[in-house]
Amino acid sequence: MVETIETSMVNLGSVSRIPLGQGRCYVVGAEEIAVFRQRDGRLFATQNRCPHRQGPLSEGVMGAGQLICPLHSHKFDLQDGAGAEHGECLMVYGVEERKGEILLRMNSGRKAC
Amino acid sequence: MTRLVVVGNGMAGARVVEEILKRAPGRFEITMFGAEIYGNYNRILLSNVLNGSQAAADIFMNPLAWYEEHGITLHAGVRATRIDRERRVVIGAPLRKDALAYAADAAAEGGAALIEAPYDHVIIATGARPFVPPIDGFDGPGAFLFRTIDDCDRIADYAKGRRRAAVVGGGLLGLEAARGLLTHEVEVTVLEAAPQLMMAQLDTESGDMLRATISGMGMKVLTNTITTRIIRSGDQVTRLDFADGTSLDTDMVVVSAGIRPITEIATASGLTVNKGIVCNDQMQTSDPDIFALGECVEHRGATYGLVEPIWGMANVLADVITGTNANAAYLGSKLGTKLKVMGVELASMGETRSADEGDEVVVYREPRLGIYKKLIVRNDRIAGAILLGETEAASTLMQMFMAGSAVPDRRADLFFGSPTGVALLKASDLPDNAQICNCNGISKRQIVEAIETKGCKSVTKVGACTKAGLGCGSCKGLVAQLLEAYLGEVGYDPTEHYYVPGVPLEKSQLVAEIRSRGLKSVSAVFQELAGGVEDPGSKVGLASLLKTLWPGEYDDERDARFINDRVHANIQKDGTFSVVPRIYAGVTTADELMRIAQVAVKYSVPMVKFTGGQRIDLLGIKKDDLPGVWKDLGMPSGHAYTKSFRTCKSCVGTDFCRYGVGDSIGMAQQIERRFQGIESPHKMKLATAGCPRNCSEALVKDIGAVAIEGGRWEIYVGGAAGGTIRKGDLLCTVATQDEVLATVGRFIQYYREHGRYLERTYHFLERIGVDNLRKILVEDSLGICAQLDASIQKAVDAYRDPWQEAQRPAYHAQFNEAELAYTLEVAENNG
Numbered sequence: 001m002v003e004t005i006e007t008s009m010v011n012l013g014s015v016s017r018i019p020l021g022q023g024r025c026y027v028v029g030a031e032e033i034a035v036f037r038q039r040d041g042r043l044f045a046t047q048n049r050c051p052h053r054q055g056p057l058s059e060g061v062m063g064a065g066q067l068i069c070p071l072h073s074h075k076f077d078l079q080d081g082a083g084a085e086h087g088e089c090l091m092v093y094g095v096e097e098r099k100g101e102i103l104l105r106m107n108s109g110r111k112a113c
Numbered sequence: 114m115t116r117l118v119v120v121g122n123g124m125a126g127a128r129v130v131e132e133i134l135k136r137a138p139g140r141f142e143i144t145m146f147g148a149e150i151y152g153n154y155n156r157i158l159l160s161n162v163l164n165g166s167q168a169a170a171d172i173f174m175n176p177l178a179w180y181e182e183h184g185i186t187l188h189a190g191v192r193a194t195r196i197d198r199e200r201r202v203v204i205g206a207p208l209r210k211d212a213l214a215y216a217a218d219a220a221a222e223g224g225a226a227l228i229e230a231p232y233d234h235v236i237i238a239t240g241a242r243p244f245v246p247p248i249d250g251f252d253g254p255g256a257f258l259f260r261t262i263d264d265c266d267r268i269a270d271y272a273k274g275r276r277r278a279a280v281v282g283g284g285l286l287g288l289e290a291a292r293g294l295l296t297h298e299v300e301v302t303v304l305e306a307a308p309q310l311m312m313a314q315l316d317t318e319s320g321d322m323l324r325a326t327i328s329g330m331g332m333k334v335l336t337n338t339i340t341t342r343i344i345r346s347g348d349q350v351t352r353l354d355f356a357d358g359t360s361l362d363t364d365m366v367v368v369s370a371g372i373r374p375i376t377e378i379a380t381a382s383g384l385t386v387n388k389g390i391v392c393n394d395q396m397q398t399s400d401p402d403i404f405a406l407g408e409c410v411e412h413r414g415a416t417y418g419l420v421e422p423i424w425g426m427a428n429v430l431a432d433v434i435t436g437t438n439a440n441a442a443y444l445g446s447k448l449g450t451k452l453k454v455m456g457v458e459l460a461s462m463g464e465t466r467s468a469d470e471g472d473e474v475v476v477y478r479e480p481r482l483g484i485y486k487k488l489i490v491r492n493d494r495i496a497g498a499i500l501l502g503e504t505e506a507a508s509t510l511m512q513m514f515m516a517g518s519a520v521p522d523r524r525a526d527l528f529f530g531s532p533t534g535v536a537l538l539k540a541s542d543l544p545d546n547a548q549i550c551n552c553n554g555i556s557k558r559q560i561v562e563a564i565e566t567k568g569c570k571s572v573t574k575v576g577a578c579t580k581a582g583l584g585c586g587s588c589k590g591l592v593a594q595l596l597e598a599y600l601g602e603v604g605y606d607p608t609e610h611y612y613v614p615g616v617p618l619e620k621s622q623l624v625a626e627i628r629s630r631g632l633k634s635v636s637a638v639f640q641e642l643a644g645g646v647e648d649p650g651s652k653v654g655l656a657s658l659l660k661t662l663w664p665g666e667y668d669d670e671r672d673a674r675f676i677n678d679r680v681h682a683n684i685q686k687d688g689t690f691s692v693v694p695r696i697y698a699g700v701t702t703a704d705e706l707m708r709i710a711q712v713a714v715k716y717s718v719p720m721v722k723f724t725g726g727q728r729i730d731l732l733g734i735k736k737d738d739l740p741g742v743w744k745d746l747g748m749p750s751g752h753a754y755t756k757s758f759r760t761c762k763s764c765v766g767t768d769f770c771r772y773g774v775g776d777s778i779g780m781a782q783q784i785e786r787r788f789q790g791i792e793s794p795h796k797m798k799l800a801t802a803g804c805p806r807n808c809s810e811a812l813v814k815d816i817g818a819v820a821i822e823g824g825r826w827e828i829y830v831g832g833a834a835g836g837t838i839r840k841g842d843l844l845c846t847v848a849t850q851d852e853v854l855a856t857v858g859r860f861i862q863y864y865r866e867h868g869r870y871l872e873r874t875y876h877f878l879e880r881i882g883v884d885n886l887r888k889i890l891v892e893d894s895l896g897i898c899a900q901l902d903a904s905i906q907k908a909v910d911a912y913r914d915p916w917q918e919a920q921r922p923a924y925h926a927q928f929n930e931a932e933l934a935y936t937l938e939v940a941e942n943n944g
């Protein structure tokens with residue numbers, strides 16, 4: 001079987017390293033990236049620092065594709081990074097699971113605002 | 114300048130002047146006559162003054178200085194008697210100091226000169242006076258009316274040392290007066306001529322239920338009772354006689370049987386007067402230079418007895434008189450009200466009984482809990498509604514009723530919210546000029562302004578800034594919704610009556626479902642009760658509830674916890690954590706202090722601080738240092754990070770203090786050892802005091818135990834001294850330390866079972882009422898005390914110190930910091 005892994009992809013190791021339903025922060029180069037593992041198995045990746053006051057988003061409570069910042073409870077959509085507060089949104093990255101490993105696509109970063 | 118004379122300095126008079134000043138500052142030279150000797154105050158809060166929850170000084174809206182600031186000449190204590198329309202002057206006579214301001218025959222100060230004020234325009238806002246039905250002997254000591262600050266003072270004064278009081282009139286004000294009298298420690302009987310209470314606002318069934326609730330609070334209610342005579346012995350009231358020949362012994366009587374517009378000045382000046390002073394849609398009387406508004410007015414045949422119409426009238430009048438909009442028109446008001454009696458939840462609007470064949474009447478009743486909800490729908494609009502026992506829906510219904518908006522197809526949604534969790538009415542979608550607080554006439558725009566530009570972040574703060582929510586309080590839900598919409602606070606439940614926003618059930622329903630289906634994890638609840646949608650804003654609240662419901666059996670999914678509860682420490686602004694070890698009752702040892710010092714050195718703790726909770730906080734600890742810190746401290750968690758029992762502070766008590774009459778330290782240590790870490794809807798902070806000097810501030814704690822002479826303990830509940838200040842209510846006095854522990858446990862368990870998520874005890878108590886609570890927890894009126902005792906014991910037994918997880922983390926990566934990912938690990942593999 002032929003697999004393609006692009007150069008920009010970063011292997012973050014086994015998915016089991018992220019507790020189910022939680023996030024975890026990875027430092028990739030100079031970037032802090034929060035990766036979330038939803039209970040249904042879906043993965044999401046965003047910038048780790050909250051645009052509000054730099055709260056560590058990987059420590060937030062998540063579910064149904066949404067995230068709540070642990071510091072002041074601002075809410076974000078994990079799919080497209082859109083924030084519930086005016087003018088606040090997150091950089092989101094492509095991330096997927098292959099053979100139990102987390103593959104993060106660093107060059108896929110995009111922002112809704 | 115145009116000369117404007119305003120007669121009457123009550124809610125309407127002062128409001129219209131404010132509105133005029135807003136539109137045309139400096140254009141009018143204003144003179145006001147006020148029969149009361151005060152500036153303007155919020156009359157609807159007199160009920161609070163009488164029941165002691167507010168001081169008279171707290172209800173002033175425009176103190177005397179306000180008049181000075183705005184260049185208004187105020188003749189306070191002067192009654193305007195006539196408008197001389199030939200000479201265009203208003204004539205006033207100073208009243209005698211002891212005169213009843215609103216009495217038709219209020220005595221003028223002998224020999225005082227009359228005051229004349231020339232005018233271009235006059236506004237009459239004389240309000241109304243209490244109506245006294247024909248009762249022999251009403252004039253005389255011991256019989257009172259309820260309308261002014263002076264009345265409150267007189268009633269409170271007279272009640273001192275008396276045993277029994279009767280209130281004639283079982284309407285809104287009568288019941289508020291009765292409740293107020295109860296706080297003056299007299300036995301209260303309410304006498305109503307009609308067959309039910311609150312005839313104007315309730316139907317028969319809800320009237321009967323209210324009667325049961327009122328009786329449960331310790332007031333007697335007699336309906337179908339017409340009072341005809343007050344009997345005195347000397348100058349003391351002793352008895353009331355009724356039309357049916359029966360009688361009642363009493364020491365005083367307050368009459369609150371309706372109101373009548375005050376119209377003498379209009380009659381004396383030749384204006385058209387019917388039931389009230391007749392006005393057109395521009396609020397002009399039969400003389401176009403003379404306007405009127407408020408309770409003294411008759412408009413399109415209607416007179417009003419509530420403040421809501423005043424705000425509308427004041428806007429129109431101000432528009433017309435300033436020329437801002439000469440054609441502005443007041444078209445009448447729809448009315449809704451709320452009973453402001455602590456411990457009774459009651460709101461009513463519009464019609465109470467169906468009138469039309471086509472009316473749809475929707476009723477929900479749950480008599481055991483005293484809940485009754487009724488809706489009259491006509492042409493898809495609310496024609497009337499009654500909410501008794503549970504009024505969360507009141508503000509939404511009121512907005513829809515006033516705006517005449519179409520109601521949802523499933524009428525039940527109006528009572529319980531829609532099952533999909535979509536709010537029926539979003540405060541954020543209301544137009545800017547929608548009136549949110551009907552008691553004080555505050556619009557959405559003013560509230561949003563307070564949130565956005567004045568930094569008001571809580572309902573209380575918004576209230577302090579704008580007066581919204583400070584009347585009957587029924588709009589607080591909408592204010593909270595606006596805060597949520599503009600500040601995005603989590604934890605606040607937009608659908609209000611749901612325990613958490615993502616599961617469309619009230620707490621009692623949710624608990625029943627969880628129990629009957631045996632749901633032991635948060636994901637199981639989402640699966641079974643929320644269509645599988647895992648709402649992040651609901652996870653934390655559900656986790657707390659499940660842990661309460663299934664002590665020791667709960668399937669603890671850690672992702673449902675807030676970060677603080679995942680790592681048993683409080684997250685700080687920079688992502689580090691604080692560690693507060695438990696120091697029972699604030700008493701520590703040299704050994705513990707040394708260990709704390711060693712930890713501070715070893716982990717380079719940036720700040721070591723004494724907290725307000727009598728213990729020590731180590732701030733700025735890195736997440737991966739937490740297990741090490743706990744191990745080295747060798748002390749249990751102080752739970753400074755979670756919604757649970759926090760601390761029990763103590764004073765020195767009998768150990769050293771020369772005044773101590775009870776062992777406050779021993780008591781606090783027992784309490785803290787027993788209840789440490791027990792989860793609850795919100796945090797619980799306790800204190801014990803060795804004597805009523807209360808050095809540990811036990812009266813402003815969620816629960817406080819105060820030792821009194823004779824080895825007894827007073828137990829106070831629902832106190833607060835944080836964002837809110839509230840003195841705790843005395844629940845009971847007990848004789849032994851064991852009884853203190855038992856009562857505290859019972860209260861905690863009842864709060865755990867019935868408190869709403871994030872409802873502190875100070876709100877819980879106001880919702881349930883201390884009298885109710887005393888019946889349930891002390892007198893065991895529901896027969897549940899044994900069950901409460903057993904449940905709290907189970908929770909105590911299931912307690913484990915969470916810092917044990919230092920030895921064995923609960924899950925992988927629990928305490929890990931960010932992980933470095935190496936780009937080297939990238940595999941390039943093209944086949």
Ligand code: SRM
Nearest residue numbers: 683691723724725726727728730753798834835836837873
């Ligand atoms: C550390 C401490 C301040 C201090 O240095 O003295 C403190 C610190 C915080 N308080 Fe407090 N409160 C502290 C005593 C108090 C007290 C006094 C007391 O406990 O006797 C009060 C008033 C009593 C009360 O609880 O009402 C108090 C009323 C609050 C409130 C307002 C609660 C309310 O409903 O009015 C909040 C906000 C909240 O709970 O939503 C709050 C929240 C907070 C938080 C947890 C804010 C947060 O979520 O980060 C602060 C955590 C800082 C940290 O990580 O340590 N803190 N806070 C005190 C810890 C006491 C302890 O030993 O456990």
Ligand SMILES: Cc1cc2nc3c(=O)[nH]c(=O)nc-3n(C[C@H](O)[C@H](O)[C@H](O)COP(=O)(O)OP(=O)(O)OC[C@H]3O[C@@H](n4cnc5c(N)ncnc54)[C@H](O)[C@@H]3O)c2cc1C
Nearest residue numbers: 121122123124125148156157192193239240407408419420
């Ligand atoms: C205890 C209590 C609780 C209430 N609770 C509520 C509530 O919860 N919700 C609600 O909507 N409404 C409530 N009301 C009703 C509300 O207070 C009135 O609707 C409102 O005060 C009417 O305003 P007004 O300006 O027309 O009359 P007032 O506020 O009575 O003002 C009229 C003023 O004019 C003075 N005056 C009269 N004649 C003269 C004269 N000739 N010369 C000079 N001065 C004169 C009077 O002394 C008085 O000070 C309550 C009323 C009371 C008494």
Ligand code: SF4
Nearest residue numbers: 686724725730835836
């Ligand atoms: S009062 Fe409490 S919540 Fe506010 S800054 Fe101080 S510690 Fe933090």
Ligand code: FES
Nearest residue numbers: 050053055069072
């Ligand atoms: S830092 Fe994220 S909400 Fe404030």
